[in-house]
Amino acid sequence: MPETSFPSPKPGSSIEGYIRSIGRYYIGIAVIMTLLIGATYLTVKIALDRHAIQQEISFLTNQKFIRFQQLVQQTRAIMSASADSSLPLGVIQPMLDEVETAIIDIRAVMKRLRTVRSRLDSNLLERASRQSPATEALYVDLDRRLEDFLSRAESIVAANHEDRQRRYTYWGPIDFSVSADSLLMRQFSSIIQHANNRSETSIGNAVSISTALLLMLAVLFILASVLLFFPLLMKLRSEHQRKMEFEHRLTHLSQTDPLTRLKNRAYFSSALNGLLYRYRKSGTGFSMLLIDLDNFKSINDGFGHPAGDATLLHVARAFQNAFQANDVIARIGGDEFAILLPDIDDEVRLDTIANRAIEALSVDFSYEGKILRTSASAGGAIVPIHATDEAGLVRVADLALYAAKASNSDAFIFDEETLAARLEQNELALALADAAQRDEFVVHYQPKVDLASGSHLGFEALVRWNHPTLGLLAPGAFLPLMEGPQPIGDMTLAVIRNVCRDLKAWKAANLSPGPVAINLPEALLINEHGFEMLASTLSECGLDWHDLTIEVTEDVFLNRQAEQMRASMTRFREQGASVSLDDFGTGFASLLHLRDFPFDELKIDRGFVADIGRDSRSEQIINAIIDLSRNLGKSCIAEGIETEAQRQFLLEAGCTTGQGYWFARPMPSSDVTKRWLKQHSAVEAN
Structure with a gap:
């Protein structure tokens, strides 16, 4: 069969396209295999048909030969009986009938043999292996000789009793010995042997051709397996492995944090x-x-x-x-x-x-x-x-x-x-969410004083929650519970209103409270809401922006909306309010931030002040902050002063303003008013 080339799987090729390509070749191979199977079937069928015809020819030839021998014996018996004058005619007649029957049978067999031989001549394998002319001549000569013998037998049957008696007396059995000579016997034997040989040859041809066709089927199947199915199986296995790896990667990705590669x-x-x-x-x-x-x-x-x-x-x-x-x-x-x-x-x-x-x-x-x-x-x-x-x-x-x-x-x-x-x-x-609506936020004030003279300079407003059952709570107890800008905004508005109301009352009493520092959270600095809140409250109370100091923490430098916060603080300063940077030194502020952000004072965190006299590093940091604020043209204030040694150190370092328990604890507005009245009475008494 012609050599056929088959496609091989290419790396990265589509499995669907590869299967389609394999499918086309598979159809071709299936057609070829079907044709080979059909050819094998037809070959076997033709060979078996030829064998069956050969067997039938052999059977009919044997039958003809047997009947011929019976005819010879019967005819001789008639001739012998005719020569015996003592036998009645009634005995010979049945013998004549048997001879006639034998003649009819032999001729019927001869006719059937001619028909069968014509069927054999139409067989493809017989035509492919045409028998020799000598064999054909043998068949013709045998039929001629046999027909001659039958004619002789018929003449004997047709003759009357006297003719048969005279013929037998004259010729005797020699007549039929000649008719059934050895040549005729040899021809019968040759034809029978030839029929058997042809039958065996038919079987051999069928076996050989079938074997060849089956070998071709086996070779084709092996080629299909090697060139088609094995690569396809390998491709499918590779695709399956890739699919499993892909599913494993998908599973890994679906269960893995993309940044840290930890689980999700x-x-x-x-x-x-x-x-x-x-x-x-x-x-x-x-x-x-x-x-x-x-x-x-x-x-x-x-x-x-x-x-x-x-x-x-x-x-x-x-x-x-x-x-x-x-x-x-x-x-x-x-x-x-x-x-x-x-x-x-x-x-x-x-x-x-x-x-x-x-x-x-x-x-x-x-x-x-x-x-x-x-x-x-x-x-x-x-x-x-x-x-x-x-x-x-x-x-x-x-x-x-x-x-x-x-x-x-x-x-x-x-x-x-x-x-x-x-x-x-x-x-x-839960209670904190509605504390502003219930007017439970109150403000305590801690004075800011001149460290040298102790004179009053202003206040820092510190929020407290006046809980209905727990009493007054410091910021550390509730500020961490606040989540979202709304509660923080409501609390800050309550603080602003309390501060402005107290400032208005103090000024009406001819007191000089100085500016009050209010801490504004980031949520109110990233938009105009904080400014509008302050502006409207100041306007309602008839106060000026100079009465307030806006405190912000270092975290504003690191917020992603730092530019909006910078704009808000600039706007406060333009209105006249000062801006204080609270808890300086505890976060991630850099000198670049200090240069670019608008503020008026730095507040030294209480953590550094508490270590005065105990940690020289904190003292060096305080000195650096004071020098930095002086060089930047900013004021400096220290918070958390609790001892005279701390006040003295800060004053000698160049810090002029402070606040802390050493001067006064945070107090409500009523205590602030009483404190001022007490100081005023003491002054008048002197």
Whole structure:
């Protein structure tokens, strides 16, 4: 068969296109195989037909030969009986009838043989292997000789009894011995042998041709397997492997945080359910940690999102080094992480591991030439000590995390006291939402004084919450519970109204309160809402912008909307209000920020003031801040002064203004009025 080329799979080729190409060749091979099978069937059928005809010829020839021998014997018997005058004619007549029947049978067989031989001549294999002319002549000569003998036998049957008697007396059995001579016998024998040989040849031809065709089918099947099906199977296997790898990658991506390559929330939830299932089956406990970064927003806003991403990668590496390989580490939010520890069910070990992880991520790391540092808080819970279901475990771990943040500790493992405190804080948060509408926010004032003379210079307004049942609460007890700009805005508006109302009353009493510092949150600096709030309240109370000082924290420098805040502070200053930068030195402000942002005074944080006389580094920082403010042409004020030594150090360092318990505690407006009246009476008495 002609050589056929088949396509081979190409790397990256489409499996659908490859299968279509293979399909076309498969159809061709299927057609060829069908033709070969049909040819095999036809060949076998023709060979078997030829064999059947040869067998029939052999059978008829044998039958003719047998009848011929019977005819010879019967004819001789008639001739012999005719010669015996003692036999009656009634005995000879049946013998004559048998001879006639034999003649008819032999001629019928001869006729049938001629028909069968004509069928044999039309057989394809017979025509392909045409018998020799000598064989044809043998058939013709045998039929001629046999017909001659039959004619002789017929003449004997047709003759009367006297003729047969005379003939037999004259010729005797010689007549039929000649008729049935040895040549005729040899011809019969040759034809019978030839028929048998042709039959065997037919079978041999059928076997040979069928074998050849079947070998061709086998070769074609092997070629199809090697050139078509085997490459197709390899291609399908390769495609299956690629599909499995792709599905594995998809599964990995769907369960992996794209930035840190840690597990994501979906995987964490699945793993948590798996550990809970294990606990229900075997009673094996485990632990969970929730970890939240403390200053991620400041880094993200101050140095940009790439720095935030670098921080998250630093934290991820720290966690991977701090935890075991079988621990599940997941990033479940922007700066929120969760860890499952399958083999930890002991509070002491969990606390040790949590603190070790917090310590690992708190080390300095470099980003584009800058040294950054982050910190975190962790809350832990254990199954089955603290909870036995997903919702309960997450809730108590979250309570522990909140407790860690509230207590400024690195890690906190859940306990019942934490739950009670959290429930109390939830109640506070609910009450806090409507505190402004119930007019429960009050303002206390802490005086600002001249450090040299002690004379009054102004106030800082400090908010308090006058809770209906808990009494007066300091900001640290409720400000962390405020979420969203609306509650913060409502509280700030209440503070502004109280301050302006008190300023109006003091001025009406001919008192000189000086400017009052009000802290404005970022939510009111990023738009005009804070300015409009102040402007409308000042207008209602008939006050001037010079009566206020706007305090902002260092965080405004790092906010992504710092430009809007800069515009708001510039607008305050243009109206006549001064701007104070609170808690300076505790955040990420740089000299570039100090140069570009509009402000009038720097406030030294109480943390540095508290270390005066105890930590020389804090004293050096204070000196640097005072020098910096002087060189920038800004005033400087220190907060948190509680001792005479602190006042004296600050005064000698060049700071002229301060506030703190050494001078006065924050007090309500009524106490401020009484204090002034008392001072006024003392002056008059002198």
